[in-house]
Amino acid sequence: MLTAIAFYVFSAILIAAAFMVVAARNPVHSVLFLIMAFFNAAALFVLLGAEFLAMILVVVYVGAVAVLFLFVVMMLDVDFAKLKSGAQQYVLAGLAVGGLLALELIFVVAYHWNITPHALQAAAAATPVGVSNTVALGRILYTDYVYYFEVAGLVLLVAMIGAIVLTLRARPGVRRQSVWRQVSRTPENSMDLVDVKPGQGDKA
């Protein structure tokens, strides 16, 4: 009962937020609604018992992607009102495509979708009793699948090296702070003590 109420509340907010992403006039509001939609989707995952997916959704989509969106929206001077101005004329085409997708979805659900028994067996690897699915995933990710995990890490390392190789340019004439030189300065090599005689001024 309580789960059902929670499901309908989260779903309703999710759909409303998703609608507002498209409908909001201010692009910053759109992104904020997007974040709200992500949070509600994460809540739905929690209701399904997939708390790992929920966390990933929050960490990756809210934490990284949405913030990135926000940066782009606020830093770049894009006139969103102008971009949206012609949207009305595509309503029919949009409705047609959307209707087609909905129809396909109905077909998929209505007809029996054949899945090989092997795939069902693979899908049936249930969460071990007594641990949450995050723990269960962690256990196999760092043991059975450590090879894939580490190779994926190497792929990301190459991506990072590549980004630096292709874009980092040493700019000439930049004055950098050198801590070593600052610390190794002594009074002897940075000060001149001059004994100035009264009335004669500094002749140095």
Add this chain to the structure above:
Amino acid sequence: MNIQADLLTLLPELILAIGAMAALLIGAVRGDKSTNFLSILMVLLMIAAGYFVLMAPDAGAFHGAFIVDGFSRFAKLVVLSSAALCVLMAQRFFEEEGRVRFELPVLIGLSTLGMMLMVSAANFVSLYLGLELQSLALYVLAAFNRDSQRSVEAGLKYFVLGALSSGMLLYGISLIYGFTGTTEFAGVAQVIKASGVGIGLIFGLVFLIAGLAFKLSAVPFHMWAPDVYEGAPTPIVAFFTTAAKVAAFAMFIRAIIIPFPDALHQWRQIIEFVSVLSMGLGAFAAIGQTNIKRLMAYSSIGHMGYALLGLAAGTVMGVQGMLFYLAFYAVTNIGVFVCIQAMRRDGEAVETISDLAGLARSRPRMAFALAALMLSLAGLPPLAGIFAKIYVFLAAVEAHLYVLAGLGFLASCVGAYYYLRIVKVMYFDEPAKPFDREMGRGMGTILALSTAFTVLFVFIPGPLIAAALTAAQALFR
């Protein structure tokens, strides 16, 4: 699972991975002036990895994700030796260009690591991860001359089309997984044996072959090759056509032969089609080229077609012929690209075929070596190339693919024309202005070794052919 045994199986790859990361650290601290040291370090690491590859017994690791057998050993040794030579070539090239950067040996090392993982992959997931590790480093290497518009264009084209091919490959893999319920090669083979080949599985197979053929630049997935080869730095192109091609081919063979032995009729049609088109396009499109790197790109497309003949046969002899073909192709291409790299005039690299005019008079030794290599690529007896071609053609005939073998023979006759034209330009045309200077002792040695292999192979053909046979038999056990 015994983690120690698994790590020991992975020892050559670990050496290369940890070595490359250590090199990255050294480079980050000491800057670009350490590049020479890092290049030598990387070559030593590859030699060490090669030694352990040679010594390691057959084994599987990480629940069948990674496998060591005679086949992987042969391919890895070819990959490692050509990669080591490419590191040396690249060091020399970028020194001459004055654009030395320490990431170069690191990226070549990591890419080579990806190739070794590809060759040893016995599971579609590890295959894909190895492939991406290799490709991602190659995209960056293609654009390494980032101030040259052509190099950046090459890198971008390679990246976009490579991403497209990865998409197709993954789509194929996901279909195969969906219809068999496993990503392991052996598991897929079992399911096909038990329940036959369904239409969905064939779809997956087609996408898989399309994605893999992209990496080989086989027709009709070859569009990227000429542009990328023309724009990328010369030693990097040498790396593309030797180590990368060998690794992609070895991965291709394993990913077709092991999981789909009972779908031979289904994939043979596709391979035959791709092979004939590659041989034809390689032969005809190369005729009009004036840029020697573009010419080598079309030559590479053609040679991939010949090598695919062996796969179309689908027999031990076919795979043996292919492996032998790849080894011959890698050795020959290294020599050719050493020559292309030595084509410098007034401090600039020149790349047109007419720049080679009269080379026989200004640089007789280089002209002789290049002529021998070109004739070998054309398949003239008694050079090494003819033996490679004979092996794949015989395998095709033995599998009753007479038409295919005949078309291959015709294509190689047409292809001989443009190789002979280079020889003619070098020996009979009026000399152009000579090149800046000799290629240097190191590059000269590499060229001499490559030429010696080509010319002297006829006297001692045994060891390499026997090694290719052992490697091929490992797949059909």
